[in-house]
Amino acid sequence: MQIEFKKVPSLEKEFSIKLNSVEFSGTFCKISQNLVKLKSKIVGKLLVDCCKCGEEHYIEVDEIQDFILSDGEFSSSNEREGEIVIEIENHVVDFDEILSSELESISSDYHICPDCQKNGNLVDIEY
Numbered sequence: 375m376q377i378e379f380k381k382v383p384s385l386e387k388e389f390s391i392k393l394n395s396v397e398f399s400g401t402f403c404k405i406s407q408n409l410v411k412l413k414s415k416i417v418g419k420l421l422v423d424c425c426k427c428g429e430e431h432y433i434e435v436d437e438i439q440d441f442i443l444s445d446g447e448f449s450s451s452n453e454r455e456g457e458i459v460i461e462i463e464n465h466v467v468d469f470d471e472i473l474s475s476e477l478e479s480i481s482s483d484y485h486i487c488p489d490c491q492k493n494g495n496l497v498d499i500e501y
């Protein structure tokens with residue numbers, strides 16, 4: 375789903391997209407001429423790699439995340455805590471891209487599969 379930056383309404387509008395088994399939904403609206411605020415919820419199952427054995431496993435994702443989308447360069451004086459700032463270069467808000475980069479950053483976190491969690495506990499006891 376894509377929307378042109380200049381067509382983003384100033385009243386909150388709902389959106390909802392799905393990628394694999396993850397749902398990305400919430401509201402978005404324009405807060406200034408070149409800023410859009412996106413309040414979102416990311417819920418679903420995400421396939422990640424275990425950082426110990428490399429085995430793929432699913433994790434439950436249930437996150438509330440606010441984004442600020444900036445049409446062009448973002449001035450950091452506008453930055454607020456808890457918001458992820460995304461600079462948009464082609465004047466188009468691309469929800470699929472926002473979701474997939476957010477999922478990428480979640481999956482690049484440190485994940486341990488249930489098997490390694492069990493084994494890890496045993497190793498810790500031995501030490």
Ligand SMILES: [Zn+2]
Nearest residue numbers: 424427487490
């Ligand atoms: Zn593992």
